[in-house]
Amino acid sequence: MRTDVPGSRQWRATVAAAQAGDRRALDELVEGWLPLVYNVVGRALNGHADVDDVVQETMLRAVGNLGTLRDPDSFRSWLVAIAMRQIRDRARRRQDRKLDEAVPDGTADFAELTVLRLQLEGQRREVAEAVRWLDAEDRQLVSLWWLEVSGELTRRELAAAVGISRQHAAVRVQRMKERLETSRGIVRALDGACPELRELTGRWDGRPDSVWRKRLARHIRGCGYCGDTRGSVVPAERLLVGIALVPVPVGFTLSLALGGKTAVAATAATSTGWSAKVLGALTKPAVAVTAGATIVAGGAYVVVQTPHDPAPRTAVSPTAAVSRAVPQAPVTTPSPSPSTSPSPSPSASASASAAVYGSVVDAADTAPDPDVKPGALPHRPEGGITSSGGAHAVLNHRGDGVTLSGQGYVLVRWQISPQYRAGSLVMPSWTGLKGKIFHVASGGGRRMDDRVSTTDASATGMGSSAVGYAVLPSGAQQMWQNEYYYVDGSVTFTVNERGADYGVSVFPSSWDAVEKDVLYGPPDGAIRYGLVRDDGEDSAPVPQYVTRSVPADAATVAQRSRV
Numbered sequence: 001m002r003t004d005v006p007g008s009r010q011w012r013a014t015v016a017a018a019q020a021g022d023r024r025a026l027d028e029l030v031e032g033w034l035p036l037v038y039n040v041v042g043r044a045l046n047g048h049a050d051v052d053d054v055v056q057e058t059m060l061r062a063v064g065n066l067g068t069l070r071d072p073d074s075f076r077s078w079l080v081a082i083a084m085r086q087i088r089d090r091a092r093r094r095q096d097r098k099l100d101e102a103v104p105d106g107t108a109d110f111a112e113l114t115v116l117r118l119q120l121e122g123q124r125r126e127v128a129e130a131v132r133w134l135d136a137e138d139r140q141l142v143s144l145w146w147l148e149v150s151g152e153l154t155r156r157e158l159a160a161a162v163g164i165s166r167q168h169a170a171v172r173v174q175r176m177k178e179r180l181e182t183s184r185g186i187v188r189a190l191d192g193a194c195p196e197l198r199e200l201t202g203r204w205d206g207r208p209d210s211v212w213r214k215r216l217a218r219h220i221r222g223c224g225y226c227g228d229t230r231g232s233v234v235p236a237e238r239l240l241v242g243i244a245l246v247p248v249p250v251g252f253t254l255s256l257a258l259g260g261k262t263a264v265a266a267t268a269a270t271s272t273g274w275s276a277k278v279l280g281a282l283t284k285p286a287v288a289v290t291a292g293a294t295i296v297a298g299g300a301y302v303v304v305q306t307p308h309d310p311a312p313r314t315a316v317s318p319t320a321a322v323s324r325a326v327p328q329a330p331v332t333t334p335s336p337s338p339s340t341s342p343s344p345s346p347s348a349s350a351s352a353s354a355a356v357y358g359s360v361v362d363a364a365d366t367a368p369d370p371d372v373k374p375g376a377l378p379h380r381p382e383g384g385i386t387s388s389g390g391a392h393a394v395l396n397h398r399g400d401g402v403t404l405s406g407q408g409y410v411l412v413r414w415q416i417s418p419q420y421r422a423g424s425l426v427m428p429s430w431t432g433l434k435g436k437i438f439h440v441a442s443g444g445g446r447r448m449d450d451r452v453s454t455t456d457a458s459a460t461g462m463g464s465s466a467v468g469y470a471v472l473p474s475g476a477q478q479m480w481q482n483e484y485y486y487v488d489g490s491v492t493f494t495v496n497e498r499g500a501d502y503g504v505s506v507f508p509s510s511w512d513a514v515e516k517d518v519l520y521g522p523p524d525g526a527i528r529y530g531l532v533r534d535d536g537e538d539s540a541p542v543p544q545y546v547t548r549s550v551p552a553d554a555a556t557v558a559q560r561s562r563v
Contacts, residue, residue: 015072029066030059033079034254035245036152040083042246043143045090046132047110052252054090058083059254077157080144084161087140114246124239126187132208133183138176145173149237149423151499152245154398170420179213180236186216189226197226237468241424241499355539358563362439362477362544367447370528374518377441377511378536380486383407385508396503401494401554403432404487409440409509412483412493414448416461417501422468424499427476429545429557435489437563439541440534443517444481445526470500475559477544484514485543486534496555 011032017025034055041054061082069078114120114128131142144161147153153161159169189197200219204212220226368374387393387410389402404410412428430437446452448461456464461481463469472478493506518530534540547561 012072015075037083038248039245040143042110044087044140054086058086080161123234126184127236127239129187130183133213141176149240151424182217185220189220194225235468237422238471241471357538360539360541361560362541364477370522373529374532377515377532378534379511387508393506395495398497401492402506403492405490407488410485411507411509413505414479415503416470418463418470419467421501425470426496426498427545428495429554430491430543431554432550433491433548438486440486441484441514441518441532442480443530447480449478450527494554
């Protein structure tokens with residue numbers, strides 16, 4: 001079964017159980033998805049005092065209407081859409097009253113909470129603080145786009161939550177990114193020491209708004225001092241990759257009393273149907289302790305912290321991409337020219353030849369010099385490969401997969417599309433392996449991080465400074481245009497697209513085709529020769545994301561599985 005929601009398969013049973021009135025399943029849903037809702041609402045409202053109320057109303061409506069959800073796989077998009085409706089409803093209610101949108105004195109806004117709780121530094125901190133300068137509509141969009149880039153949402157879900165088409169969403173996101181970059185420039189300039197800027201802001205009350213954003217942007221465009229800070233700016237989507245959800249504050253209380261009634265009263269008023277089942281479960285005299293949340297009788301969820309915990313930790317997230325805080329590794333821009341550090345094709349060593357199959361897993365490496373020819377490609381037996389996708393399977397969407405059976409070579413050809421969506425790239429995985437699989441060679445005339453333009457030094461196969469980049473997980477091996485594998489048995493290859501947009505084509509191939517590809521080099525117009533990875537033994541590398549199991553969600557395969 002295909003699904004466009006990462007992680008939805010393992011949540012499908014939980015949603016279905018909650019719909020049937022299972023108290024434990026409902027606890028899991030609320031505790032698992034509350035951080036996502038809190039981040040969407042918190043960033044959209046920039047930590048305004050109404051955040052708690054909007055989160056409360058969102059979860060209240062989700063719990064109260066869970067029985068109407070026909071497809072449990074669509075739970076996440078359904079929940080996010082509810083959150084955005086509550087945000088818009090709140091905006092409409094306040095429009096005529098024209099109340100001050102500023103955060104009350106002494107209260108940290110969401111930008112500050114993001115910086116402090118996730119310990120952001122440098123340009124990552126700058127992006128978080130720049131959100132303060134966006135208008136309300138842009139903040140709503142950035143709250144979704146931030147999660148899209150980090151892999152929590154898909155572009156389809158973003159568009160549905162905003163209520164527009166995917167094409168319109170692409171335009172809206174691009175315009176929002178432009179204003180976000182302008183705001184980043186303001187944050188950098190305000191941290192500087194420009195005398196003219198200090199004089200200009202002498203009349204400013206310190207509250208970011210659209211009027212001052214335009215004034216400061218106009219100054220920056222005409223100021224040589226402030227304008228110089230824009231030289232080494234990393235695109236925002238590259239900075240947001242791997243940033244976890246902001247934890248729900250300790251002491252945050254979520255009451256599930258429907259429509260202002262207590263759970264008991266609501267149960268009495270609804271003798272039959274789904275609401276009665278769930279609310280009846282919530283009134284049972286039991287206390288369930290979960291990872292970071294205590295669910296007490298009467299339907300109140302309180303985020304807690306034990307005395308032994310040294311500091312607030314990132315709340316549990318429903319998806320693997322942000323289930324933990326990721327170390328703030330330095331973000332580097334792609335090299336404007338091909339690497340000149342030679343890395344000869346691997347060859348068998350005394351220790352490697354004794355390695356057990358599957359103990360040697362692909363690891364990040366350095367591209368060989370453009371003029372280094374590959375080593376000899378061992379010729380493994382070829383009985384022929386049967387593909388469930390035919391001779392040419394094109395896989396463009398999350399969940400697309402192909403099963404390969406037999407004995408022979410397979411080509412996986414990459415197509416990265418950051419112009420449609422940049423950000424974190426979730427690698428494909430190989431599941432249900434029976435037999436053996438090896439990563440034997442890389443070709444296509446270039447690595448995907450090689451420079452591809454003679455006019456734009458920032459442009460590589462992974463993107464450019466203008467559109468952003470597809471960013472690999474930490475420790476993942478950079479793929480080439482063509483990657484070759486040898487299969488002896490059967491295995492299923494699955495696309496786990498989330499965050500960055502990409503597609504692959506999968507072809508049954510042959511030793512002759514691999515040999516011809518890796519020898520196609522610079523004299524023929526390629527950037528570099530290919531790379532032979534196969535040593536002909538069981539000590540040849542196996543793919544990073546491979547397992548003999550068949551997980552409910554292929555995106556959960558560990559990076560360095562042992563087979």
